[in-house]
Each structure stands twice: as structure tokens, then as C-alpha cells.
Amino acid sequence: MPDGSNLTLTRDLLDFSGSLERVAQAQPNAKAILAPGRRPLSFAGLIRQMTDVRETLNSWGIGREDRVAVILTDGPEATVAFLGVTSGAIYIALNPAYTHGEFEAYLTLLRPKAIIVSAAEETPAREVAENLGIPTIELVVEEGDPAGHFVLTGGSHSFCSLPGPSQADDVALLSFTSATTELSKIVPVRHRHWLIAAWDRVRRLEITPEDCALNPMPLFHGHGQFLALSALLGGASLVCPPRFDLIKFFDCLERYPVTFYSASFAIHEAIASQLPNYRHIVRNINLRFFKIGSGRLDRAVVDTLEEEFRAPAIELYSNSEACIVTANPLHSACRKYGSAGLPVLSEVAILANDGTILPPGHDGEIIVRGPCIFDGYIDNPDADAAAFHKDWFRTGDMGHLDMDGYLFITGRIKEIINRGGEKISPLEVDHILQQHPAVQDVATFAYPHSTLGEDVAAAVILRKEGQASEEELICFARESLAHFKVPRRVIFVDELPRTATGKILRKKLSEIFEDVLKSAPKPAQISQIKSTATPLETALTGVWKSVLELDEISPDDDFFLLGGDSLLAATLFAEVSAVFGVELPLKAIFDDAATIEGMAEIIGETRSASTAKAAYKPRSEDVVVMNADGHLPPLFAVGGNGGHSIGFAHVARLLGPEQPFFGLDSVGLDGKEEPLIRIEDIAAEHIRRLQKVQPEGPYYLIGACFGGRVAYEIAQQLTRDDHDVGLTIMLDPSDPLMKQKTDKKISAGGMARLTRSDATKSFVRARLNLYWSELKSLPWGERYQYARDKLGIMKEVATTRDLHRGNPTQLYWDAVFRANKMAGASYSATSYSGPVAVFWCSDRPDDTSKQREDWLSLLGNQLVVSEGTGDTTGTMMLPPHVEPLCEKIRDSLRLAQRR
Structure with a gap:
């Protein structure tokens, strides 16, 4: 294996498969791929898996010049699939969050010879590929297999014109310059391009087999791909967690001997915000460095991360066409704050408007040339002509070099919006909004966001007769765009700033409305907003x-x-x-x-x-109206033990304006009635309520945890009464056979007494424990005043004989919680043959395998089983986990409604 600290590039190092094979020969049993809850895959095992993927594709007629679109969620299988496909074909990574329309656009443009999807996951890409005549290959993971081990199925034997390992001049992968087919230019990255850059990173960052890299980045981003390649070329172990979240990130830092990781600036913002909660983990790790890419990170955040991690941040500047352009040195003494670092492998210069090269200290367009520069876009000679100045590649970004050769990026020429590392084309959003009948003209633009870097806004001119609200246009955009592309704000204007030739000045829009978008809107710029606050x-x-x-x-x-x-x-x-x-x-x-x-x-x-306290009367006493509009059949949601359906707030919104969504809350939350103590009775009451909204089926139900069992019982009761149930969705439902597993018996009368008297005692205990905990956490000088304040509250309670000081809401909620807990303990589900979709939490700390087996034994053949990220039902329904979950829910509903 080459010594990364003293590396001289030779032709054999530009052999992709051969390079990794030499690493494996030097350390066959070393751990290559790691993932939580999975056995590690050795380097020898990695090579066997890559070879198996390549030879399988070859046997199906797919070789070195053929394109394969890979659509997988993050994790070890996505990583190894990336390496395996790249070793013998042209790899194309597509974001699994894309909509049906987006997959159709990309697959029509790219025309891959096949797509690879997970056998365990539903995706609209399957239907799109079938309609386009593109074969679908399924990736199958067997339980107990090492991380990254899988088999491919679904292909048919065919002649392969160019079998075997890819060569240095072969195209390794296709990347895109933006996130839309309308503006995207397709960049062919050859093996010689990215291997030169990867080996250079191994050398500069001194990556060795003693290292362990953590990759929180998705594999449909070049950032995640390049980290995986460079780590493995250096002989390091690579930790490949499923889809990023902060809990998994810090768990991996604790579980594995991580020495470096690389992530986007948006992920680093999130990490920095949670560092105080994970200091018990951070103080025991030994990072050598961490790398920041996909955008610039605030200096204060970098300082915080470096101080907490006791390691330097490596900031760099890269793009699809040039791989890495500049990077800061590993050793902090050589870094300059605010700089993107020194040129890496390539020459960097600054171009003036007149085509001359500018001296240090002068701003202009950043241009670059060298061995990692791509050879030209695919089938786009006009773009090639615009992208090069002589033999220099024009990056489209503004900046300057200082006297020491460090690059400082001062702005963006390109109009692509960089929302937390996701690239968004303004023209794509324009195109969607212009389809609204009330819209005459529109310009989408970026505005600053404290954590994402940039967010999406749109300036809209309405037609003279047109009427539309900000909310209406946002909902309209959600119907056709992935969630991260939807504008967060819409501003109504009379005209758009343009150049003399009619080109919209998007940057000018960002400047005009920057303060407006960060503070209270002004009536002259945003319609239907009051000018002053009461x-x-x-x-x-x-x-x-x-x-x-x-x-x-x-x-x-x-x-x-x-x-x-x-x-x-x-x-x-x-x-x-x-x-x-x-x-x-x-x-x-x-x-x-x-x-x-x-x-x-x-x-x-x-x-x-009334001068007394009075309850606000919502529009419906029977259901919680989360979305009353939309053309699809309504979806009725049952919450968990707490009895509130409000936990489905993000689900209701992400399913879009076309999906009517109603919540079913438990009886007793308002204190007017005693809580119900049997799931059968709870289900019957919910049926009474939902049938006021929808008298006839088919009915679509969703429940979380305890609510999953209630939704299941609702479906059974409706079916017994000859009503059509289209689909029952259960999110990590609690134990279906709990009654059979407990000896605790409580009579109805005992339960009624428990809901009031015992809940009151529980409230008092919880409140006293809270006071004691807060008191202990205060400095000594503040404890006296705190204790005095709380004693004053106790005196008020004793005087008024009103424990809840006029607001008994918490008592009512506690009573419902305890009633639901006991209702669950006295219920055992029976078999059901109707259509059901079950989504389990993938990261639960406890073993729920027996619980899952019990559910599967009760359910019929009309079943969809999948996993959502998160360690509890609650986290599953919160960002960032709720977005992929909603894609699965939406796909399940579509499938059920087609039956």
C-alpha cells in the first residue's frame, strides 16, 4: 500500500480497482466498512463485494461505458454499491427524496442502462423506470450480513461489450452542476480526475490505516463520495451510518475510534448547536481534524467546533468540474481565517471582465486549470465554450488571492441557491410557480439563513385579475417540488429588477428584501400583512x-x-x-x-x-382539522399515549395540500369527560367522530405508537361493519399482545378513580421533583430567591385551595395519559387481513424484534413493512426524520389507492 505521507503518483495509482485491491492485500482482515448494529466488512470482503457487483453487472450486459443510476438511502450498502458500480460502470447517484416528476426528468435525460434500488424500500423511480423501459435491479440485504454486503437481483443475461475493471480514462461517475434538469450540465468525472485528487488528499491529510473516518454525508453528493474513496485509499476504516441525524452522529463518535470526519457547513451548524449536550462524549474522542465543505461556515462556529473537538477545521473550495480547487493546510499554523486555503494540484487565478489575469488583492472570477479539470460537459458544446477561458476553467465564483497565494471567496456569480448544501435552481422554481393561474411573472432568489446559509424566496407579480396568498403559492409549489426546493417566503411586487437586456437581477432582489425577510414584513413589499403590530x-x-x-x-x-x-x-x-x-x-x-x-x-x-377565562371554540369539536382541503381521500390520525394528534403536525404539512388530514384526540383532554379506558371504546368513539367528516369509505388511518393499535382496532371495527378500509398505517406500534404479557388487572371503577385522584398525586410529585431539580442546578446565590418564589406559589395554592392555580389542563392531560397506558395494557390485538403499512423506528435502543414478530403474525398478505429513522415515534415524526418518512407514507397511500 502506498505511503500517504510520501506519495508519488504513478499510472498504477490511477487504477481504481487495483488501488483498492492493493490496500486489501496489505491488510485483508482490517475493518473497511462499519455501521451501527452491523458486523464490520473487512477490506478483503469489500474487494469481494465490489468484484461481485462488477461481474454481476457484466453478466447482465452492463460494462465500462454503461450508466447505472443508483437510488439508495444512506448507509453501508449505498457506499459499497457506489464503489462496486464505479469499478466497472458509470455511476449516477440520484437523491431518493426526488418526486415522481423529478425522477422522470432525470432518467429521461440520462437514459441509464439500469437503475438500482433497495428491495426493502418503495420509490417512485420504479414506476418511472418501467414506463421508460429501463430495467430495475434490486439490492437485497440478508439479515445478519456484514455492513455493506448484499446481492443484486432482477437482471437478465446479456452480452457485455466492455467488461472488466474500469480504466484510468474511463468515466467513473456523472455529476450535476445544479439540482434540476433544466439548468444542469452533466459533468463526466473520469477515474484519473478523482483518483489524482483522492490520492492527494490522502497525502495532505496524512490518512493511514490507523485512521477511522465518519461519513455523515449522503452518497448522492460528491462530498460523501469523495470522503469514502479517499478514506479507503488510505487504508482507513469508514463508518457509514444511515441517514444523518445528531443522535447517530454523536453515537458513532462514542462507538467508534473516529479520527476525522467531513460534512457540509449546514451539518456543522447543527453539530455545534448540540455540542453542550454531548460533552461527555466529545471529551473522550481523539479527532485529528474535521473537514468543512459544500459552503462556508461562520467563523464563530468554526472556533467553537475546534475548541470542543480539540482539532483543526479543514476548509476547502471545490466543484464538480475541478474536484478540489483549494484547501487549508492540516496544521493550523499555516491557515488563514476567512480563506479557502491554498491551491491543490491546480493553478488558480483571478479573471477580470476584460479577460486579463488580475494581481493579488483584486476581486474577479476564480479560474483554475490542472490535472483534475474535467474534459467538457456531455452533449453541451455551448456550455463548454462558456466554461473555458483559453485552457482555464471558469468557476463562476468571485474572489481574490492574497500575496501569499491564499484564496478568499467574496461572492457567487452563479444564481444557484445553496440551501444547506442542497443546490436549487431558481429557474426550476420559477417554472412551477408560473403555472399558477394568478401568477404573471416570478423570480426566485436566495436570502440569508442563520443555519442553512441560504434559503429560498420568490418575488411574484400577480395578474390584474389574479388573486393568491403567500400560503397558497407555497402549497402550490409543494405539489411539484421536493421539500427543500419549496420557497419559504413569497413576496408580492409590482415589477422585477432587470438588466437592459431583460435579464432578472436575482442578486438585486436578495439585497432589496434581505432585511424584510429577516424581520417583520412591510406592507409596501408584502401583501396582506399589517404594517404595525398591536x-x-x-x-x-x-x-x-x-x-x-x-x-x-x-x-x-x-x-x-x-x-x-x-x-x-x-x-x-x-x-x-x-x-x-x-x-x-x-x-x-x-x-x-x-x-x-x-x-x-x-x-x-x-x-x-367574557372577563373570565373562556375556551376558544375551534372549527370542529369532533376532529382536529390539519388540512380540510385537497382532492385525495382524507387521512385520519391517532396520536400516542398522550392523546393528542398534534404530533402529526409535520406529517400533515409534508404530505402536501392535496392530502386532507384530520386528527382524532382522546376523550377527556378538556376535562369535560372521563377518559376512556378500553381501546375498543376509544376506537368506537373515533369512528363516530370520523364518520361525521367522511360518512362512507374507503377510510385511510394512521396511528403512532399506542395510536397505531387504536388505528388497527378502528380498521377492524369498520371492517366488521362492512365499511371499506383502504389502508391502516402504523408508526412503530406498541406491543399488540400486551394483555397476554401482564398479570396486572384493573377494574373499570378502579381506573376511573385512578384518572383523577392518582393523576393529581402524580402531578404533585412531578412538580416537586421539577422544583428540586431546578433548585440544584442554580448557583448558590440564586437558590434563595428561587425557593422563596416557589414557596409563594405553594402559599397561593393553600389559600385558594386550587392546586392548578386556575389551569387544570395538566391534570386532564395526565389523566388521559394514564388512562391510555392502562387501556393499552388491557388490550390484545387479533388477526386482520386488510391492507396495512408498518414503519418501525430504525434506531430504537431496546430490542423490539419479538414485538415485530407478534405484529407480523397477526397481519395478512396486504402488508408493507419498512423503517423510518429515529429512536422513538416522536423523533420519527420530527425533522429531519419526518421528510423521508412522509415519502414512504405517500407512496403507501398511492399504492393502496390504486388497488
Whole structure:
């Protein structure tokens, strides 16, 4: 194996398969691929797997000049599939989150010889490929196999014109210059291009077999691909967790001897925000460095990460056409803050508008030339002509070199929006919004975002007769675009800034509206927004800022788009009750109370009706209306033990405006009735409610945890009464045979007493424990005042004989929680042959295999089983886990509705 610290590139090092084979020969039993909960795959095993993939594809007529589109979620299989396909064919990675229309556009453009998908996952790519006549190959993972081990099925024997391992001049993979087929230029990356860059990284970063790399980046990004290749070429182990989340990231740091990792600036922002919660892990790790790519990271965040990790940050500048352009040196003494580093392998210069090369200190377009520069775009001679100045590649980015040769990037010429590492074409978003009948013209542009770097906004000119709200246009865009491409704000304008030739000045739009988008909207620039806030709105804004931990919130900002979830909603409503003396049911958050402006109107109306506390009356007493519109059959949601369906807030929104969505809350949350204590009775009551909305089937149901069992019982009761149930979706449902596994018996009368008296005791114990915990966490100087304040509360309770100080909501909620727990303990599910989709939490810390087996024994053949990321049902339904989950839910509903 070559010594990375003293590397001289020779022709044999540009042999992709041969290079990795030499690493394996030097250390056949060393761990190559690692993943949580899986046995490691050795380097020898990796080579066998790569060879098997290549030879299997060859036997199906796929060789070195053939394209294979790989559509897999992140993890060890995606990593090894990437290496295996690249070793003998042209690899194309497509984001599994793409919609049906996006897959159709990409596969039509690229025309791969086959696609590879997971046998265990549903994807619209299957249907698209079938319609286009493209064969689908399934990747099958057997239980107990090492990480990254799989078999490919579905191909048919055919002659291969160019079999065997890829050569240095062969195309390794195709990448894209943007995230849309309308603007994308296809970049062929040859093996000699990326192997030169990868070996150089091994040398510069001193990667050796003593290293262990963690890859939190997706394999449909060049960032993740390049990290995997360079780590393995250096002989390092590679940790390949499933889809990124912070819990998995820190768990991998604790579980494995990670010495470096690489991630986008958006992921680093998230890591930095959670470092205080994981210091017990961070202080025991030994990172040599961590690499930042896919955008620039704020200096303060870099400083925090370096201090906590006790390791240097390596910032670099790269693109699809040139691989790595510049990078900061490994040793911190050679770095310059704010710089993208020194040129790597290639020459870098700054080009003036007149075509001359500028001296140090002058801003211009960054140009680059060298051995890693691509040879030209595929089938796009016009783009080739525009991309080169003589033999220099024009990056389209602005910057300057200092006297020492360090590159400083000062701006972006290209208009592609970089939202947390996701590249978004403004023209693609324009094209979708222009299809709305009320829109005359539109310009999509980027605006600064504190954590994502950039976010998406659109300036819209409405037709003279046209009417459309900001929310309506956002919902319209959601129907056709992946979630990360949908504009977060829409601004209504009279005209768009343009050049003399009519080109829209998108950068100018960003400058004009930057302050507007960061603060309260102004009536001259955004329609239907009040120019001044009322005193009540101002007071409410303070409460919202405190609960959501945000510095700026506008009166029309949506609670959930600001990052709100079910727990924060409960906290917000408790604060509103305490501060304003008005009780609002949680379901109001899906109605007018979703914004500060709407909540202020509700509070004002309630105060006008009575000087005493009065409950706001939502639009429906029977269901929680999360989306009453849409042409699809309604979906009815049952929450967990807490009884609230508000946990489905993100699910309801991500399923889109075309999906009507209603929540079914437990009886007793408002204290007007005793909670129900049998799942059979809970299901019957929910049926009574949902049939007021939808008298006849087919019915579509979804439930989480305890709610999964309730939804299952609803389906059974509806079926027994000859109603059509289209699909029952269960999200990590709790034990179906709990009654048979417990000896605890509680009578109905005992349960009724428990829900009030015992819940009160539970509330008191919990509150005293909370006070004690908070007291211990305070500095000594603050404890006296804290204790005095709490004693004052106790005195007030004793005087008024009102334990809940006028707000018994928590008592009611506790009673429902305990009633649902006991209802679950006394229920055993029976077999059911109707259509069911079950999504398990992939990262639960406890062993639920027996529970899963019990469910599978009860369900019939009309079954879809899959996994969603997250360690609990709650986290499964929160970002970032909820987005891929909703794709699976949507696919399951489509499949059921086609039956």
C-alpha cells in the first residue's frame, strides 16, 4: 500500500480497482466498512463485494461505458454499491427524496442502462423506470450480513461489450452542476480526475490505516463520495451510518475510534448547536481534524467546533468540474481565517471582465486549470465554450488571492441557491410557480439563513385579475417540488429588477428584501400583512420568541415553519394561558392560532366575550382539522399515549395540500369527560367522530405508537361493519399482545378513580421533583430567591385551595395519559387481513424484534413493512426524520389507492 505521507503518483495509482485491491492485500482482515448494529466488512470482503457487483453487472450486459443510476438511502450498502458500480460502470447517484416528476426528468435525460434500488424500500423511480423501459435491479440485504454486503437481483443475461475493471480514462461517475434538469450540465468525472485528487488528499491529510473516518454525508453528493474513496485509499476504516441525524452522529463518535470526519457547513451548524449536550462524549474522542465543505461556515462556529473537538477545521473550495480547487493546510499554523486555503494540484487565478489575469488583492472570477479539470460537459458544446477561458476553467465564483497565494471567496456569480448544501435552481422554481393561474411573472432568489446559509424566496407579480396568498403559492409549489426546493417566503411586487437586456437581477432582489425577510414584513413589499403590530401582538411575539428560542418572528410567521413541534406547542399554550389568562385547546394551532396575528385575534375575541377565562371554540369539536382541503381521500390520525394528534403536525404539512388530514384526540383532554379506558371504546368513539367528516369509505388511518393499535382496532371495527378500509398505517406500534404479557388487572371503577385522584398525586410529585431539580442546578446565590418564589406559589395554592392555580389542563392531560397506558395494557390485538403499512423506528435502543414478530403474525398478505429513522415515534415524526418518512407514507397511500 502506498505511503500517504510520501506519495508519488504513478499510472498504477490511477487504477481504481487495483488501488483498492492493493490496500486489501496489505491488510485483508482490517475493518473497511462499519455501521451501527452491523458486523464490520473487512477490506478483503469489500474487494469481494465490489468484484461481485462488477461481474454481476457484466453478466447482465452492463460494462465500462454503461450508466447505472443508483437510488439508495444512506448507509453501508449505498457506499459499497457506489464503489462496486464505479469499478466497472458509470455511476449516477440520484437523491431518493426526488418526486415522481423529478425522477422522470432525470432518467429521461440520462437514459441509464439500469437503475438500482433497495428491495426493502418503495420509490417512485420504479414506476418511472418501467414506463421508460429501463430495467430495475434490486439490492437485497440478508439479515445478519456484514455492513455493506448484499446481492443484486432482477437482471437478465446479456452480452457485455466492455467488461472488466474500469480504466484510468474511463468515466467513473456523472455529476450535476445544479439540482434540476433544466439548468444542469452533466459533468463526466473520469477515474484519473478523482483518483489524482483522492490520492492527494490522502497525502495532505496524512490518512493511514490507523485512521477511522465518519461519513455523515449522503452518497448522492460528491462530498460523501469523495470522503469514502479517499478514506479507503488510505487504508482507513469508514463508518457509514444511515441517514444523518445528531443522535447517530454523536453515537458513532462514542462507538467508534473516529479520527476525522467531513460534512457540509449546514451539518456543522447543527453539530455545534448540540455540542453542550454531548460533552461527555466529545471529551473522550481523539479527532485529528474535521473537514468543512459544500459552503462556508461562520467563523464563530468554526472556533467553537475546534475548541470542543480539540482539532483543526479543514476548509476547502471545490466543484464538480475541478474536484478540489483549494484547501487549508492540516496544521493550523499555516491557515488563514476567512480563506479557502491554498491551491491543490491546480493553478488558480483571478479573471477580470476584460479577460486579463488580475494581481493579488483584486476581486474577479476564480479560474483554475490542472490535472483534475474535467474534459467538457456531455452533449453541451455551448456550455463548454462558456466554461473555458483559453485552457482555464471558469468557476463562476468571485474572489481574490492574497500575496501569499491564499484564496478568499467574496461572492457567487452563479444564481444557484445553496440551501444547506442542497443546490436549487431558481429557474426550476420559477417554472412551477408560473403555472399558477394568478401568477404573471416570478423570480426566485436566495436570502440569508442563520443555519442553512441560504434559503429560498420568490418575488411574484400577480395578474390584474389574479388573486393568491403567500400560503397558497407555497402549497402550490409543494405539489411539484421536493421539500427543500419549496420557497419559504413569497413576496408580492409590482415589477422585477432587470438588466437592459431583460435579464432578472436575482442578486438585486436578495439585497432589496434581505432585511424584510429577516424581520417583520412591510406592507409596501408584502401583501396582506399589517404594517404595525398591536400591543397584544407585541406581547405575544415575546412569548413566541422565548418558546421557539428565536430572535425575530413576524406576525404572520407559521408556528410549524418556524420549527415548532407538539412539545413546543404545549409549552406555548401553557405560557399563553399563564400570561394572558386565556385557555386555548392545542387543536387551535392548526387553525387561526398558527400565527401570532391569528392568536392575538382569538385572545381578543375571547376577552371581549367574557372577563373570565373562556375556551376558544375551534372549527370542529369532533376532529382536529390539519388540512380540510385537497382532492385525495382524507387521512385520519391517532396520536400516542398522550392523546393528542398534534404530533402529526409535520406529517400533515409534508404530505402536501392535496392530502386532507384530520386528527382524532382522546376523550377527556378538556376535562369535560372521563377518559376512556378500553381501546375498543376509544376506537368506537373515533369512528363516530370520523364518520361525521367522511360518512362512507374507503377510510385511510394512521396511528403512532399506542395510536397505531387504536388505528388497527378502528380498521377492524369498520371492517366488521362492512365499511371499506383502504389502508391502516402504523408508526412503530406498541406491543399488540400486551394483555397476554401482564398479570396486572384493573377494574373499570378502579381506573376511573385512578384518572383523577392518582393523576393529581402524580402531578404533585412531578412538580416537586421539577422544583428540586431546578433548585440544584442554580448557583448558590440564586437558590434563595428561587425557593422563596416557589414557596409563594405553594402559599397561593393553600389559600385558594386550587392546586392548578386556575389551569387544570395538566391534570386532564395526565389523566388521559394514564388512562391510555392502562387501556393499552388491557388490550390484545387479533388477526386482520386488510391492507396495512408498518414503519418501525430504525434506531430504537431496546430490542423490539419479538414485538415485530407478534405484529407480523397477526397481519395478512396486504402488508408493507419498512423503517423510518429515529429512536422513538416522536423523533420519527420530527425533522429531519419526518421528510423521508412522509415519502414512504405517500407512496403507501398511492399504492393502496390504486388497488
